[in-house]
Amino acid sequence: MAAMQSWRKAYGALKDTTTVSLANLNSDFKDLDVAIVKATNHVECPPKERHLRKIVAATSIARPRADIAYCIHALSRRLAKTRNWIVALKTLVVIHRLLRDGDPTFREELLNFAQRGRILQLSNFKDDSSPIAWDCSAWVRTYGMFLEERLECFKILKYDVEAERLSKQGQGPEKGHSRTRELDSQDLLEQLPALQQLLYRLVGCRVIISSLYAKTSRRSCKYNYLVQYALALVLKESFKIYCAINDGIINLVDKFFEMPRHEALTALEIYRRAGQQAGSLSDFYEIAGV
Known part of the structure; x- marks a missing residue:
């Protein structure tokens, strides 16, 4: 070997x-x-x-x-x-x-x-030259899907969440808010699902360890420095994505009782998924050692 x-x-x-x-x-x-x-x-x-x-x-x-x-x-x-x-x-x-x-x-x-x-379509990518290469290939595929989703999200939002500067609301030391905090109902119901799908792909980048060798070796995908470097880039993206979703949910709750029934049903689904993703993101941070 x-x-x-x-x-x-x-x-x-x-x-x-x-x-x-x-x-x-x-x-x-x-x-x-x-x-x-x-x-x-x-x-x-x-x-x-x-x-x-x-x-x-x-x-x-x-x-x-x-x-x-x-x-x-x-x-x-x-x-x-x-x-x-x-x-x-x-x-x-x-x-x-x-x-x-x-x-x-x-x-x-x-x-x-x-x-x-x-x-970035890498659904068929595979390097089977070694156990670690096999495991890292799976992560390469999920990383590629995240970057593809990043582009898709930009097409819908028309701005880059990561490059967004959080705006201050009023005076004081409180944190800034994402622009989703100020969107009207129509834009909110369009942008939040796109952001949630992006977060779904991000959480999918959790390190995959499939082989017995990788599970028992420090040379597994999880401990690989190159993978950790790429994972750090993904983790940096998660904070503003989650902030944009969270601020959007606050905005959504404020507007909920003024929405027509079909929009209210869509809002409920967005709210339900937000609760699930909060737990998934927490698990992701634990796996990544954040």
Whole structure:
């Protein structure tokens, strides 16, 4: 087993070197191609910040839309071709970081790209090279579904919950509120289910440990540093998502007795699901060690 793992690492390093060499032949986007390959290589550690900075710069609003579209195409190609869970997970991390820290034009172009094909569709992804690879493959698939849902939620809300600044209500030290606190009934009944579905996908990112080896080994998916890094990004998203849902529920209760019957029934279902998700999120935090 150890010899096989050493061979796979050597083979992965060789593939990375070859891909970087080929990227250097691309005269138009070689710096971006090299940064993407190095940020998503076979080394079992998070993408290095210097490579991420180059990718973020290449997708800024100052760059032509064609450059941003090329970056998305390159990331999509990287994700589609790999059968290695490390490369797949690091590519998803890069996309997630660009959604969180990059320019909004990247998200807009990603949405345009997604209309032609689902870039993050990883339902059939599988790396069965080892027990830990098998377990991490399951987490890669659920992480991909969360990022897909993140884009779907943005299409409905027309704003990014994570990038939202909480607004202060009046004076004093009390915490700010999400914009869901001020929505009218129609927008509220449209946006809250989208936010709840996003939270459902987020909670689905709980670490999956399926094999007997993983359950008894410190080298399981749960203890993997690369998985923990990606999981930390997901956990950061949970706070504002839950805050937006919670503020929306408060708003919903205030408006409930003024709603027509069909809207009131929808509101009751939203309220019921909110109660269930509060418990699921608490369990998720416990599993994640928060």
